[in-house]
Amino acid sequence: MRRLLLLAPLLLLTVSGCGVLQSSEGEATDAARAVARSAGERLRSQRPRTAEEVGYSASGIDGVEVLRVKGASTHDGDGVEVTVRASGSAYNKLFDPEPVTVLRCFAIRVSPKSKWHEDPRDVDCPDGPRPTFSPPPAPPRLPYEELQAKLPRVPEGGRVDEAEVRRAVAALDLDAAIRTEVKAAGGRVGVLLSLEADGYGPQDCLLGRVSPGATEEWVPSRVQRMRGEGGCTIENALRRMPPPH
16 A cells, blocks of 8 residues: 555646646746747748847847847848747646745747747847847938928919929938939829838839829728839829729
8 A cells, every 4th residue: 555655745746647747847948948939929921120120129028138149140141040039937746845936048040931829939148238239220301391381383274394394302301211213104293202112012112193183192902012013113203093992
């Protein structure tokens, strides 16, 4: 009988003969890994980003501390590796008098090659101060009101002067990052103000058109500003696309 009593705790450590039950510390480590995995899923994106941008995004995720960032950009080589520290807790009342909490470090790969729900790699926590990251610069504002005020109004039956429209656009004193295009066709003049696109999200652009009896300014819909949709083109400024259905 005494031998059976001694074997009872050992039997509790097996699950249907499939292996030994995990300790509370192991379960707590798995919980910390799940936090890091969730952070990796939030960082996952096909949009190209620098290591600084990834680090800044990671530093805003609750539950993880960013300890190190390696790599140049998400689309360079193996991408960006972010080392984070996360905590996890577990409690098994059969073996532990109190909940067990651990701090563990994991390396998260941020790259278009990384797989969804990819497990972060267990790593040693690096020494040294935590890095800091600056927010990415905000893109310049496209001057909707200013363009509206500057573009000429031509009366019905009048003639649109392309040179006058070009002077109006030049007078906007635009940021160097804003690309401008002016084109005349069919008795009207189109204007395109746009920012460089990354090919993954909608492009920022502003269109204008000066016609006899009508001067218009508008921002195409998000769908039309996606890659390949033709919303941010001078042709759309000259011949406005119908709204998407």
